[in-house]
Amino acid sequence: MTSLGSLPLRDDLRGRSPYGAPVIDVPVRLNVNENAFDVPADVTAALQERIAAISATLNRYPDREFTELRTLLAGYLNSVLHREGGAPDAQALASPSIEPDMIWAANGSNEVLFHILQAYAGPGRSALGFGPSYSMHPLIAQSTGAEWIEVPRGADFSITVDQAVEAVRTHSPDVVFVCTPNNPTGNSTPLDVIEAVYDATDGIVIVDEAYAEFAGPDFRTALNLLPGRPRLIVSRTMSKAFAFAGARLGYAAAAPELVDGLRLVRMPYHLSSLTQAAAEAALAHPDSLLAGVEELSHQRDRMVSGLRGYGFDVVASDANFVLFRGVADPTLLWTRLVEKGILVRDVGIAGSLRVNAGTDGETTAFLAALDEILSTHPDTLGRSPQ
Known part of the structure; x- marks a missing residue:
């Protein structure tokens, strides 16, 4: 019987274990x-109605640019920013901080991260993270052929400005991960650390905020840092707070030009019509899901x-x-x-x-x-x- 070891697997994948x-x-x-x-009844009803409406058109490819979904995700993220900044005024509502062309989405935030590493890392490049952190970060980086560099967090699992800047300047990575709130430890990283990391590198900085909706009142999202930082990307997911893990919808916000790079590596029509419809139905009922x-x-x-x-x-x-x-x-x-x-x-x-x-x-x-x-x-x- 043929074994994996006898097949021409990439050398850098030999001996590794899959996520599980x-x-x-x-x-x-x-x-x-x-x-x-469980998903609330009003959301399941909206989902069933939406799926029924598009079922007759499944012979056609989905919207490659997931236009409506991007608009809804941008609206949700703007509501997050408005809540952090207090009651929004009319001007703020008329000029949202996050535009639809700043949004990227894929089948779970892992695929979003994979697209980023495919476009901005890969063979001959490196990605750096502060461990312990999300175990998929090194797996995603290495699967694209990038070198993974792990810098240990402090004894209390924190990251300081000095520690972060030293690590970035020492290793000169092409991509830096900051997971906040951090998985598996749960603690958050202040925005001044993320700012310092960004200023210390010429590479891409990914802030993984998969659990941000659960954070306390002192937490500040890195979405606040996006203006004027074209190499910063903030990744989120609908799997956790939105109770939508089975739908597989992750998303990110970044400068439009950074998002353009992701189009070069995504598979054609990577978000199915069913996935888009499910996420759109859910985002029409954010209060119920949250x-x-x-x-x-x-x-x-x-x-x-x-x-x-x-x-x-x-x-x-x-x-x-x-x-x-x-x-x-x-x-x-x-x-x-x-x-x-x-x-x-x-x-x-x-x-x-x-x-x-x-x-x-x-x-x-x-x-x-x-x-x-x-x-x-x-x-x-x-x-x-x-």
Whole structure:
């Protein structure tokens, strides 16, 4: 039987492992940062109506420029900027900060990032990130043939201006990733760090804001930094806060000329008519889809309080998940939780596990299972490496 090793695979792909998270059928799944709430009824009704309306035209290719979707995404991002800046005046509404020609979208934010790396990285170029961070960043970079450079974050998983500038000037990367709120740690990065990174490089700076909707009131989106910065791109997704993971729609905002470069590498008609229709229907009901954000943030805070009460060190989180440290044996605790029907994530950080916020019942089940495990196995909490 032929094995992968016997095939003419690219040399730089040999020995690598694909992205993956354990898929286990348990009652409480809190491992991949999904939104715990089902898509609201008004959105599903709008989606069904929209799909029915276009079903007879599926013999035709979709709108290659996803014109309506870009307009709706730009409108949503402008509402984000207006909320951060306070009540918008008439002039601000008439002159939005984000125009449709600044928007790019693809099948999940991973494909958006892949397009960026295809266009602006690739063989002979490099991409830099601050780890630990989203595990797909190096995989996407390396899949395009780019060299991956990882610079460690501080002990508290933060990035300082001095650290970031030194890393960029030392390595001269063609692309720099800043994930904020950061996955898997949950903490955010101030805008002055992103500004300093941008000023220190001639390359592309990607700010991955997949979890921005869950952040606290002190969080400021890098969308604020786009004017006058043609090498900056801010990536977001509808998978998390919008409870739309199955629809696979990620998007980004950047200068129109940067977006033009992405057209050179995308596949023809990469966004199907069905995907565009689903996202358009969802964006017509943003309040319904985002209604669960406040509750998920509350459940995240419940987890933080409960975990700290048990003696774990919990990283302050602006995302819909928390990383808790001080676990004597993460693999063993992960297994014991699975035995009780709870699935969390071992992200490979020593002495740590990650759990995403769920419904009230799921949070209660997680904390109850943890309480029982700690009562039966007090050695679960130990002096693990941090």
